Amino acid sequence: AQLDTLDLVVLAVLLLGTIAYFTKGTYWAVAKDPYGNSLAHANGAAKKGKSRNIIEKLEESGKNCVVFYGSQTGTAEDYASRLAKEGQSRFGLKTMVADLEDYDYENLDTFPSDKVAFFVLATYGEGEPTDNAVDFYEFVHAEDPSFSGEGDGEKPLSNFKFVAFGLGNNTYEHYNSMVRNVNKAFEALGATRIGAAGEGDDGAGTMEEDFLAWKEPMWTALAESMGLEEREAVYEPVFDVVERPDLDPEEDQVYLGEPNKNHLEGTSKGPYNANNPYIAPIAESREIFTVKDRNCLHMEIDLSGSNLSYTTGDHVAVWPTNAGKEVDRFLTITGLAPKRHTVISVKGLDPTAKVPFPSPTTYDAAVRYHMEVCAPVSRQFVSTIAQFSPNDEIKAEMTRIGNDKDYFHEIVIERSLNIAQLLEIMSNGEPWSKVPFSLFIEGIHKIQPRYYSISSSSLVQKDKVSVTAVVESTHKPNAPHIVKGVTTNYLLALKQKQYGDPDPDPHGLNYALNGPRNKYDGIHVPVHIRHSNFKLPSDPSKPVIMVGPGTGVAPFRGFVQERAAQARAGEKVGKTVLFFGCRRRTEDFLYEKEWEQWKQDLGDSFELHTAFSREGPNKVYVQHKLQENAKEINELLQQKAYFYVCGDAANMAREVNSLLGKIIAEQRGLPESKGEDVVKAMRAANQYQEDVW
Ligand code: FAD
Structure with a gap:
């Protein structure tokens, strides 16, 4: 008898699933008129100003390859940039990188056969698309004939060539489901995939190596399919970085770490979101471990007046600042320290290249607020930077590290080196002044907000979110130093400041707690809210x-x-x-x-x-x-x-x-x-x- 309720639950779930399966396809097919009227769509999009028509964009800018990314934490975006770069320098492809969110997909059926689209797709949580890939995924999923039950109809994408790589984590049940499902849908619609659909596994810790191993045969297949010839890769900067002695860093138009124009002008306003943080006061903070050598922070972040709202189970995203110690290390080893406050203008040399931070700015502000300089280094980046080594001996060693997976592991990974630490060790402290700053902007991730599961109830404290965060401090046996987590140590320093600690900086990390132009003074931190599906049952009597x-x-x-x-x-x-x-x-x-x-x-x-x-x-x-x-x-x-x-x-x-x-x-x-x-x-x-x- 015990089985009955359970069986009923299972049956009900299966039945609901089946109904959803059959109705969704028909609903979309009727409602959307797939591939029916691409021209009308294209014109409609163009009228809105910024074109959402990728084909138009490719033709206008003389490109034959777009690398789309669906990224949550920046890795997929980074891989997309690297593929675009490599396609251009090694094979003469005319590439551009594109955020999936910025385009429409109704006209993929008219995608020219002499062009190719790459999809670098991270799978998030329980097989979900990343935030920027939700609309794209819904569209493709609805078009998938095997899903909509339309069977062997017309193949609208028979001219469409694509390349696919997925970023996933095998500890999740729906491992790499984004790339698998998109690949399946495209193939069912008649598209031709070039090379294998690659899968990187974060769970096994092999993401980078999976990516490197996948891309070589993919390039060979692509070169064959498009008649491309490999040439010796020459570095071409993506960004034009111009020093501006005419501008004083204190002038109003210079960004000193402000995330956007409203923040720069001191008129920051909502809606606050992943592109526009709210500079929130920390109402209260305290240590909640009772041991000396580990820290866990409880913080109350005040959202009142921001129009930000949350419900119990949501996440708060904290926008970090790099530690002064690491900013100094980076600027010193790159030879930029003497001119750290020099104003620079950064522009894409190509109209499709997106500068990852606002400009004009300074070297100091770019590194401190926008570049993930403390993160692990990629092997490919070591290879690229080798050509700008201070001398031939260092160049040979860097090339070896870049080419030899095991050696790279021994020298870089086991020692938990960030880029500046690696450069310091390689050159014995001699500055790497030949590396173009553009290469650092290209090769180092844009700094990412970190998420925290909100530890308060919106019913009890509607305008205040609590954070419970363990301060990251890890030491690998072979590493010469302790790795200090960027965000949690920043929060720790803020907590210590709030307590008026006379020694607010025990690790010598030296954060710029007052933010650009003192805008975060009085214990503030930039945040936004991310809504989640992790929710209590609406009926409180449910167990x-x-x-x-x-x-x-x-x-x-x-x-x-x-x-x-x-x-x-x-x-x-x-x-x-x-x-x-x-x-x-x-x-x-x-x-x-x-x-x-x-x-x-x-x-x-x-x-x-x-x-x-x-x-x-x-x-x-x-x-x-x-x-x-x-x-x-x-x-x-x-x-x-x-x-x-x-x-x-x-x-x-x-x-x-x-x-x-x-x-x-x-x-x-x-x-x-x-x-x-x-x-x-x-x-x-x-x-x-x-x-x-
Ligand atoms: P980071 O600087 O990002 O470093 C993280 C780790 O990476 C380090 O510990 C280190 O092991 C490694 N690392 C960094 N640099 C290097 C290097 N150069 N070489 C080798 N290894 C390196 N955390 C909480 O404490 N509480 C929460 O409630 C919480 N909720 C979360 C909810 C979600 C949805 C997600 C995605 C994450 C959540 N996290 C939570 C984790 C949190 O987002 C951060 O990842 C965590 O606080 C570490 O951030 P950090 O910037 O301090 O560390």
Whole structure:
């Protein structure tokens, strides 16, 4: 009898899925008139000003290759730029890079056969497109005949040539689903893929090597298909960097780190989003670990008056600033330190090249606020920069590192070097003054906001988001230094400033906490909000099970805070079960007092199960606690409990996923594979939700 409810849930999910499967295609086919009227579309887009017509754009700018990217954290965008660059320098392709969000796709059926489109597509979270690829993906998905049920009809993309590379993480169930689905749809529509559809795996830590290994045979296939001849690659700068002695850095039009014009003019206004941060006051901050050698920050960021809103379970994005110590290191080793405050104008030498920061600016501001100079270095970048080495000996060594995967690993990866540290070591401190600044802009990622799962409830504190962040500080055995996380150490310094710490900078990192032109003075930090699908059931009487070890507990602090408030308000609140794990009760038990307080509001409906990994002779993790409570978990799931996992994607989330399958199978007397199917069905029905990183 225990099986009945579950079977019904599974059946209902399958049925809903089937209905969605059949209706979506027909709906789109009728509503969209796919490929029916591309000319009308093209004209319509052109009228809006900036053309969203990629074919027109290619023809206007004399290009025969567009490299589209769907990127969340900047890696796909970086790979796209590198492919465009390489296509141009090695094969004479006329390339441009394009954000998927900036174009329409209705006219791909008229894409000329002598041109090619690349798609570099990251898969995000549970098989989702990145934010900038949502519209593109919906369009392609809806056109896919195998999806819309249209079968063997016309092949509208039979002239269309494409190249595809995906960025994914094999610890997720829908590994590289973006590139796989887009590839499948394009092929079903008659398009010709050149080379293999590459897949990079962040889970195995082989992304860069997967990319490098994929692109060589792809270039050979592309050269053959388009009749291209390889030539000796000559470096051609993408950007024109002009020093402006006529401009004083303090002049009004010079960007000293302001993210856009409104911020520069001091008239920053909403809507605040991924292109326009809100400079938010930090209302309160405190340390929540009780050990000396590790830090975890709790911060309250005030959104009032910004028009930014959030709901419990969303993410806040923090825009970091590089540490002064690293900015100095970079400017010194590149020989730019003496002119760090010289004003520069940066322009794309080609109209399709997008400068990744506003200009005119200064070397100092570009490096401090816009370039990810602390990140790991790519092997390809080492190869490219080798030609600008201070002397031939260094050049030979850099070339070797760039060409030899294992040697690169030994010299760069195992020592956790960033670009400036590598250059310092290679030249023994002699400045690398021959490297064009354009090459650094091209080769170093644009700095990325970091996301944090909001640890407060929007019901309780509508205008204030809480952040729970562990300060990153890692030391590999062979590394000459400790790697300090960019954003979390910046936040740590802000916290120390807020406390009026007389020594606000224990690591000598020296952040410019006041921001450009003192605009962040008084403890401010640039942020925006990213909405997520990680949500409590709208009915508070539904039971929930939450698994969040370490900072994975962040969103669950918000969930429990919300349910405690609902209980106080007299609402009926369902079972609220939290599994939390950390090292020791006395070191890093996050929010210990707050759970006790909320327990008073929630009474027996709140249960907290703790796992302390370093207290006893054996390590205890949340997984052990789940197993111990298998019976209750199963019963709650049969009452349609929602199951949530947050935190470490690589190990914990994956293990919890398979453990839950096992628990269900054991408790219900099913074979293990059936338990897994139940978890899959729960995911499909949004009854199993993950917020992992
Ligand atoms: P970074 O500078 O980005 O460094 C990160 C790590 O990369 C370092 O620890 C180091 O191991 C490695 N690294 C950096 N540079 C090098 C180098 N040169 N060589 C070798 N290795 C290097 N975190 C939380 O604490 N709380 C949360 O609630 C939270 N929620 C998140 C939600 C989402 C959706 C996502 C995607 C992430 C979340 N994170 C959360 C993680 C957070 O976004 C940051 O990744 C984290 O705080 C580290 O940022 P950082 O800038 O301090 O470190």
